Amino acid sequence: MNIDIVQHSPALILAVPLLFAFLTPLVDRISEKGRDALFFLGLIIMAFFVAIMAYEVYTVGEWSYVFGGGTVTPTGADSSFFRILFVADGVSAMASITLTISAIGAAIYSYTFMKDETGLNKFNTLFFLMVAGVNGMVLTGDLFNLFVWFEVASVSSAALIAFKTYEGKAVEAALKYMIISVIGGLFFLLSIGFLYGQYGVLNYQLLAENITGTNLDKIALTILVVVLALKAGAVPLHFIIPDAYSMAPGSVTAVLVVASQAGLWVLFRVVFTLYGVAVNTLTIGWIVIVLGILSMFIGVTMALVQKTVKRLMAYHAISQTGYMLLGVGVGLAVLGKPEMGLYGRTAMEGGVFHIINHAMYKGLLFLTAGAIIFKTGIRKLDDLGGLGHSMKWTMGFFIIGALAIAGIPPFNGFASKLMIYKSVYRFNPLLSIIAMVVSILTLASFVKVFHSIFMGPKDEDIYDTGDVPKPMLAGMTILAAFVILFSLFPGAVVSNIVEPAVEALGVI
């Protein structure tokens, strides 16, 4: 039997974590070492298939994968019309690459970070399910399956946030996350119903051909935009993000950042691929821009007044999401107009480039925050200080992440922000100035964090000497290496990964 692995790679990217999620509890009954080995093996095999799919997308082109074979036809006569469909394109390739890097870094970090916890078979299973859910969200080619993977990602994320059940606030945060996600999911289902009721199809491509911009289409679009902005953590729908990010274990938070970004990817697919010019793109573009500006400014100013390290970083995650929305919103506002060629495409590329940059440096920062809490058991900035004497590697990783998020050259955050500043300035100078002010405030906030945690005299009573264990450092090294790599070669990332993603959204 000759199986075309390349052709089946989109399905295998999902099948592998699902299979390993099922195997983990079984192997755990035999051997804990086997369980841990399985954790890494599953992610490495998944990474292999992600690499195959991405290589094929970047060298040959995109393709649709219909489960059970066949093709999707607009007439509905073919039975494959109702089949599950995945899309291997620039968007799914870039999103899967981002997730895989973060997940592997977080998994290696978890090896010692979580070793004193009980129920690690459940942790590993939930981790695999979250990875599968997020990959499913970006790979799927129809709205109903999107809803299913949205739920898989939400339920597993909520369970992982609550993993340290002995910390009461973690359970509270998870409960809020779950309720908000379920309500969001039900609204999402309602909007799918509106579209299916009108057109009788769920497939992105077929819906895109049919949507004409009726009032019901606009209601469905509103709900989709709000639910996906909620998933991404855009202001004023951001409230759950600080709760969830601050209470989840450090390694989980690094992957939660990518899970939130899946909401952004789907939002971009909805507004570009699904609706496109069928609705007033200038209005929708401005809605996305306003969400972006609110997220940037309120996120960073709320971060300035935070007193705990992870909550502060969570508000910065909201703020950075604003940059992505701003860049892509400007691209949307000029979709189909001559301005797209002048600056709209660069704005979109900047926004999309910022997604992968953010996943790397924000993931790294959350891992450093986890390392600090792991070593000291302290979350409050006022109670920390002098860690630079003993946690030199962690401090180094923190500096890399902090400089990147603040957009200091030559780090990758600067490259994507520069693309956004320059292109958005041509659309509306005020928006670009706000983005620059937010960047300055971000730097100010991270100076505060750095000073609070790492500077000051060493207190021998509180801190023992030495840094965190090597597996945790290795996890941070992976993300830091990608931050540096993207910083040194932004042109390569934009031309090889970002541009195919922007083209896959239907922007030529």
Added chain:
Amino acid sequence: MSALAYQLVPVSGWNPLVLILLALIVGVLVYMIYRLGNHSYKETKYKREPFLSGNSPADDPDSLHIGGSNLYWGFTRALKRYFEPLVRGHTGLLNDYLYWFVITVVVIMVVLYFV
């Protein structure tokens, strides 16, 4: 264009390798100037005081560290009228999260319908 040159194409006119090269050159120059002046430098306590506004270094090392909430105290105090309602709005109550969800749906729906 060679494969390597292709990877080095600047983004929005930005090429980090040029900046790094420049930083290295400046770094070498700075080090050379430092070396020129450092051998004649003699440590006295008066040479440190200008950096502490003329004050003597504190005896208690713990007092040297300024806690997180003390940094930017003046900034947040000056913008109290902005920060107070903003912080108060983040109640942590699930009901409030849902109010904002519904408000956002209504606002966007109205904008999409009328604009």
